[in-house]
Amino acid sequence: MDFAPSASTQALLARVRAFVREHVMPLEAGLPRGFWALSPELDHVRARVREAGMWLPQVPREHGGMGLSLLDHGLLSEELGRTPLGHYAFGCQAPDAGNLELLQEFGTPEQQASFLRPLLDGKIRSAFAMTEPEHAGSNPVWMSTRAVLDGDAWVIDGHKWFTTAVDGAAFAIVMAITDPDAAAHERASMILVPTDTPGFEHVRNIPIMGEAGEGWMSHGEVRFHGCRVPAGNLLGARGRGFALAQARLGPGRIHHCMRWLGICERSFDAMCQRAITRELAPGKFLGEQQTVQEWIAESRAEIDAARLLVLRTAWEIDRNGAKAARDLIASIKFHTAGVMLRVVDRALQVHGAAGMTDDVVISHFYRHERGARIYDGPDEVHKSALAKRILAGYGASRS
Numbered sequence: 001m002d003f004a005p006s007a008s009t010q011a012l013l014a015r016v017r018a019f020v021r022e023h024v025m026p027l028e029a030g031l032p033r034g035f036w037a038l039s040p041e042l043d044h045v046r047a048r049v050r051e052a053g054m055w056l057p058q059v060p061r062e063h064g065g066m067g068l069s070l071l072d073h074g075l076l077s078e079e080l081g082r083t084p085l086g087h088y089a090f091g092c093q094a095p096d097a098g099n100l101e102l103l104q105e106f107g108t109p110e111q112q113a114s115f116l117r118p119l120l121d122g123k124i125r126s127a128f129a130m131t132e133p134e135h136a137g138s139n140p141v142w143m144s145t146r147a148v149l150d151g152d153a154w155v156i157d158g159h160k161w162f163t164t165a166v167d168g169a170a171f172a173i174v175m176a177i178t179d180p181d182a183a184a185h186e187r188a189s190m191i192l193v194p195t196d197t198p199g200f201e202h203v204r205n206i207p208i209m210g211e212a213g214e215g216w217m218s219h220g221e222v223r224f225h226g227c228r229v230p231a232g233n234l235l236g237a238r239g240r241g242f243a244l245a246q247a248r249l250g251p252g253r254i255h256h257c258m259r260w261l262g263i264c265e266r267s268f269d270a271m272c273q274r275a276i277t278r279e280l281a282p283g284k285f286l287g288e289q290q291t292v293q294e295w296i297a298e299s300r301a302e303i304d305a306a307r308l309l310v311l312r313t314a315w316e317i318d319r320n321g322a323k324a325a326r327d328l329i330a331s332i333k334f335h336t337a338g339v340m341l342r343v344v345d346r347a348l349q350v351h352g353a354a355g356m357t358d359d360v361v362i363s364h365f366y367r368h369e370r371g372a373r374i375y376d377g378p379d380e381v382h383k384s385a386l387a388k389r390i391l392a393g394y395g396a397s398r399s
């Protein structure tokens, strides 16, 4: 295995790093003002990204992107992850990145014209609505939202939450039960639902750790009251919702994990800077304390080890597909999330009270990234699935 980036990738990474430092990080000071207030500046930066030929790094060239491999996009994702605004600036932010992939792979030409094209152009945003407050999201086949075919339309009734970025999104990909009598994994389908459809109710942005957020930086609660969309809005085949969801998650994990490593590196930089500049007494620096030195050393080793595991996973997916890499995919999800949260916590601690203020980006990471151990499958679910497969290899029966 050779993870050394090619000369062209190295040049791209250097370009992206410089761009992020010069044009994106300065916008962070505006984060407390909220997404809508920041939007004009973000749009301006997005236009510059396009001019620089770096828009949609993960999207195939035929759809107007850079066509990077998963491995190369992973490396770029780390650079972008150093700031909460990096992925948005380059058009590869969640949840749109996953939705783009679904529409590219499974969308009809009509769906691609109506939903994919404006999404690729950054003219609209989208959301993905699967989790329901009434049911355990870690058991994804258990949901109540129903879609019933009535003539030439799907009529949807149900309740979702944690629909990230639904505030201001033009449409949501909604997971709904269409075939209640089918086998558990064939009951649900994905349906494209414009948010201005009568019966689509954006109830609220859910307050999270003291902040409800807005726009792309929020998680919404949504209700569907007899929400009627054309039958042609079915995405992929009927009853294939879970299969599509799986396809969406494989590469998505690499994107998330590399973004988390970017957060690690930014926090690590801040921790080291603080260690060499903060004096505990005249001439006596924080970095001279053994505990701080241990945090720095542990963090360095943990970040580097996590990166190698993620790159190996991307390499395996690029070569043999997501199914062959599923144990690795499970491992990187919980392992990298854990590393990130430990590093962010240490960086915050080293900053003392200043670490809790909005004057440093660490507090933003601390508030907004705790969910990493929960979304896309909680730690415990991945660990349990991985351990069961390992034990099956030792002859244990699967339960």
Ligand SMILES: Cc1cc2nc3c(=O)[nH]c(=O)nc-3n(C[C@H](O)[C@H](O)[C@H](O)COP(=O)(O)OP(=O)(O)OC[C@H]3O[C@@H](n4cnc5c(N)ncnc54)[C@H](O)[C@@H]3O)c2cc1C
Residues within 6 Å of the ligand: 095, 128, 129, 130, 131, 135, 136, 137, 138, 139, 161, 162, 163, 164, 219, 371, 372, 374, 375, 376, 377, 378, 379, 380, 381, 384
């Ligand atoms: C920041 C954030 C963004 C999100 N964005 C979206 C989105 O855009 N669209 C969307 O549809 N959903 C989204 N979600 C929802 C997310 O997918 C669910 O929260 C997740 O699937 C877990 O479901 P749950 O919250 O219902 O927890 P539950 O399923 O109720 O689980 C609660 C806890 O029980 C434990 N647990 C669960 N199963 C097991 C097990 N098998 N073994 C041991 N312990 C277990 C775990 O500790 C888990 O944290 C988001 C969540 C967060 C936090």
